[in-house]
Amino acid sequence: MNEQEKPFKHPSFYPGDAVETEHPFSLYISCWILLFVLSAFSYMVDLMEVQGYLRWFLVTIFAFLKAGLVVGVFMHMAWERMAFLYAITLPPLFLLALVGILAVDGAFVYYIRDLFMSLTGS
Amino acid sequence: MSSNQHVSFEDSVPDNLKGLVADWSSDVQTFKVRWSKAMMWIFLVSDTFIFGSFLSAYMAVRLTTTVPWPNTSEVFALHVGGTDVPLLLIAIMTFILISSSGTMAMAVTSGYKKERVKTGVLILLTALGGVAFVGMQVFEWSKLIFEEGIRPWGNEFGAHQFGGFFFMITGFHGLHVSIGVVYLCIVAKRVFEGRYDRLNDYQMVEVAGLYWHFVDLVWIFIFAFFYLW
Secondary structure (H helix, E strand, O other): OOHHHOOOOOHHHOHHHOHHHOOOHHHHHHHHHHHHHHHHHHHHHHHOOOOHHHHHHHHHHHHHHHHHHHHHHHOOHHHOOHHHHHHHHOHHHHHHHHHHHHHHHHHHHHHHHHHHHHHHOO | OOOOOOOOOHHHOOOHHHHHHHHHHOOOOOOOOOHHHHHHHHHHHHHHHHHHHHHHHHHHHHHHOOOOOOOHHHHOOEEEOOEEEOOHHHHHHHHHHHHHHHHHHHHHHHHHOOOHHHHHHHHHHHHHHHHHHHHHHHHHHHHHHHHOOOEOOEOOOOOOHHHHHHHHHHHHHHHHHHHHHHHHHHHHHHHHHOHHHHHOOOHHHHHHHHHHHHHHHHHHHHHHHHHHO
């Protein structure tokens, strides 16, 4: 598309020829190294046999940091417009509601099973 | 800019929060990306819900079982040099998948620069990583099935539901990787044929890249919640 045919000035109206989507390899390589380091940290949690809440906290934190790097840098979400960013990243948050409901329900089922299975001795 | 000068709507489109409001409220196209990219992202959101539901179901079942859940560092340990190294194979698989994501990101960048051969080679390298990953998964599955006797309906390590969730979640992810390898090979073929040069547009490489990075993204959560949790 030549310059005369472009009614809009903002480059994000023309994603195909947007210059800001080009990044140097060094950016991806640093992101790659960071992902390795974070993976190594999660692996260390298992090797050092960290248990309980600290284990769950660390494993979750490292997973979400890695997810942020992959979505933000590798999938270029960091450079998209906010309308697109929120349309894609907000809906999956509904899964938190599912997790919350299932956690309450799961705890109740466990309580019932514990109660009756200990009575029947199985 | 003097106050009486005409400011067109196009010049006045703001960024960030104001941009969010402007993009949704004005009677114009909301997502200023190509349809191919928007559609791939929407597909990936739906896929997020599939994997999210799998992992939530796994959490629910693991919460309800009164029998202890199998210790994953024992189940997935690899016997190397006389000692059991916990999760060694999984660590190597993670390494390979992250590396393939890195090469894919570089392929997308090379695509933007319209470097045909470099893009094609990097995509093939990514596909090779995917093949290696699936191969190791085949090894992992056969070890679990034939040596450790883990079945979808039971095992000797603890709660019987373990096998069912393991095979369903990692199997569905492995299927995604396998489909991704085929997809990447098709894109690589088109790159080498010069199709995107003729179109003067490498957008499809970026779209394929989105899918591949998503496969990596899902693995991050499987690694965290199934293997390490």
